[in-house]
Amino acid sequence: MNSPYRLRFDELFYxxxxxxxxxxxxMLVALKDIRQTSQHMLLMTEGMRSMTISEAQVHLAALRNTIAECQSKDMKRLEAEFHLIQLCFHIVLKDAGVMSELEVDASLRKIWDLCHTYPGSAGLLTNTYAAMKDHTRGVRRHADLYSSRNVWWSWPRHTTGDLQQCKYGHPYSGTTWDSCSECGREIRKLATLDPNKLLKEKDFVAALKTQTLIGKSWRV
Structure with missing residues (x-):
């Protein structure tokens, strides 16, 4: 069984x-005016700012490994959530006046792809993604990182004996979900498909000719 629960606790930690x-x-914003008149407050706020930056950088770096683990275990929803949390730490550093190494546009594209390829799982975070995208572009909007909490609150309604397991080994409740709440059903994009493989042009033309001949015979 490919359990997501340890990663869920990691998410709560982050x-x-x-x-x-x-x-x-x-607190640093609130102390901005006070520190200008007190050497003690200046030292304290600079120390707080330094620790804030250091902690944000540590979390940002650690999340790369956590996201890679989600990818290796096909946990699409959690992967999207960790990408969003990573963006939040990037914003913390930006607000503290420090640039991070996070490729924001690439991260946003990845979240968008997960949300739209897996609408039943990662897709629950679409509104959060939209708010976060605006936020990274300077438009302050509240991003609800708990928008997928209904997945976890649905477990108390689980019926014993109805535990299901998807092809990737993720456990989910068949009582409340018709597919895995971690990966979900994949909706493939038409743009990534080869239309020639789907249309079978030769077969289509042959069938069309047959229908044309049948129509002529019927009219005679």
Whole structure:
């Protein structure tokens, strides 16, 4: 069984760290005027800023390995969530006046692809993705990182004996979900398909000729 639960606890750990760092940034803004008149406050705020930057950089780097683990285990929804959390740490660093090494546009494209290829799982985060995209472009919008929480709140409704397992080994409740809540059903994009393989042009033309001949015989 390819269980997602340890990664779920990792996600809660990152979210907790994110809350602390965001609160630290709010405190730095509140202390901005005071530190200009007090040497003690200046030292304290600079120390807080340094720790905030350091912690955000550590989390940002660690998330690369976590995302890679999600990819290796085909956990599409969690992968999208970790990408979004990674963007949040990038924003923390940006607000602290530091550039991160995160390729923001590439990260946003990856989240978009996951949301639209797997609408029943990663797709639950589409609104969060949209808010985060605006946020990275300077338009401050609230991004609900908990928009997929209904997946976890559905487990208490599970009926014993109805535990299912998808082709990747992810467990899910057949009581509340008609497909895996981690990877979901893949909706392939038409642009990535070879139309010639789907149309079978020779067979189509042959069938069309047959129908034409039948029509002529019927009219006679």
């Amino acid at each position: 979210r907790s760290g994110l809350i602390v760092l965001e609160e630290s940034l709010r």
